[in-house]
Amino acid sequence: MMNDKIISGKNNIQITKSECGGQKGCGAMTCCCKGNEDGNVKHKQRDEQEKKALMTRLSRIEGQVRGIRAMVEDDRYCVDILTQVSAIQAALNGFNKELLARHIKTCVSEDIREGNEEAVDELCELLKKLMK
Template identity: 45%
Template sequence: MENEMLNEMNDSCCNLPHPERKSHHSEKTKKNLVTRLNRIEGQIRGVKGLIERDTYCDDVITQISAIQSALNSVAKILFEGHLKSCVVERIQDGEMEVVDELLVTMQRMMKR
């Protein structure tokens, strides 16, 4: 029983080798993210339809801007959760290389 609890604790995204790391979002957060992504997916299909119907370019660009904003919102939610869980846990475990990983992630996010 105790070994099972230790295994569960070690299955957080912070304690697994990089390819095996997983997030540990609440079900509410996952549902929120999936809902947002489903909406974005619909918006992308809508933009495709606008292009197929030769819609005025400015209108298409406006829709693309809305999609980019929605994707940024998803990224912010994920980033906040990552900071508050994985990054904090790894720092507490003495894994300071997570700071470099975080800086690379922030640079990628700021390129947009």
């Protein structure tokens, strides 16, 4: 189902995509799985509807950023630009909330039920970043 391939990501992230065959909790929809023996990237398979909803949000946000760039290019007034940036921030926040809720309802819940306490520590660390 998933071919092993290495994709070099932006920001110096090495993205390793791999088959999760034997992985605990894997092979199923909305499961969490660890990376393969390369070991450095985790994946989570989302159902089509969720994935599509996330992609749609991101495409819209990307369009909004391009829109801001066009505004700067066009020498638009600072206040109008800043107002649009604040709309992007709200949109990213909406994306975060949706993905975070799915994460808690699937990955975290599943890990807790399986007695994997690390998921809880990881969530708390993540929330510290998100609640600046």
